[in-house]
Amino acid sequence: MAIFFRSCQRNILHLSRNYPGTIRQFSRMGDPRLEAVEAVQIDEGRFKYILIKVYGKQLADGSEPNKLIVRGFGRCGYHSDILDEVMASLQPLGLDTECLGGGKIEHRPDLKHIRIFSYSQGFGKADHYKAKELLLTKYADYKIEVSDSTEY
Numbered sequence: 001m002a003i004f005f006r007s008c009q010r011n012i013l014h015l016s017r018n019y020p021g022t023i024r025q026f027s028r029m030g031d032p033r034l035e036a037v038e039a040v041q042i043d044e045g046r047f048k049y050i051l052i053k054v055y056g057k058q059l060a061d062g063s064e065p066n067k068l069i070v071r072g073f074g075r076c077g078y079h080s081d082i083l084d085e086v087m088a089s090l091q092p093l094g095l096d097t098e099c100l101g102g103g104k105i106e107h108r109p110d111l112k113h114i115r116i117f118s119y120s121q122g123f124g125k126a127d128h129y130k131a132k133e134l135l136l137t138k139y140a141d142y143k144i145e146v147s148d149s150t151e152y
């Protein structure tokens with residue numbers, strides 16, 4: 001029953017974003033556990049990444065605080081491996097996750113350059129521009145390039 005209820009909440013959230021004015025917007029933050037989650041964790045080099053929406057505990061007013069995060073690890077061979085790792089770290093805190101898509105990142109700290117590209121076969125293409133916004137919060141002095149290319 002809880003899974004069905006969570007699914008309904010996410011559908012309402014989707015409707016409120018895509019059809020403004022028909023359903024009131026949910027607040028984004030308000031849960032200290034959610035605020036403590038780092039927005040960006042990525043490795044150096046070339047690797048797969050995913051864009052994740054993290055949900056906090058539903059508030060008394062019915063809103064469900066959430067935030068977007070980016071995760072990318074060279075040790076993970078598949079996008080689903082990244083999600084499994086993130087879920088394992090956030091579920092003990094009472095936070096739920098939803099993968100919004102994936103892609104690949106090339107992170108070159110020596111050049112202060114990040115390239116975001118490609119897609120995930122399992123989760124679809126992430127919104128690379130949202131990922132870029134998040135990456136800029138941690139790497140403000142970097143040049144961050146977004147590409148639709150699928151070439152590594």
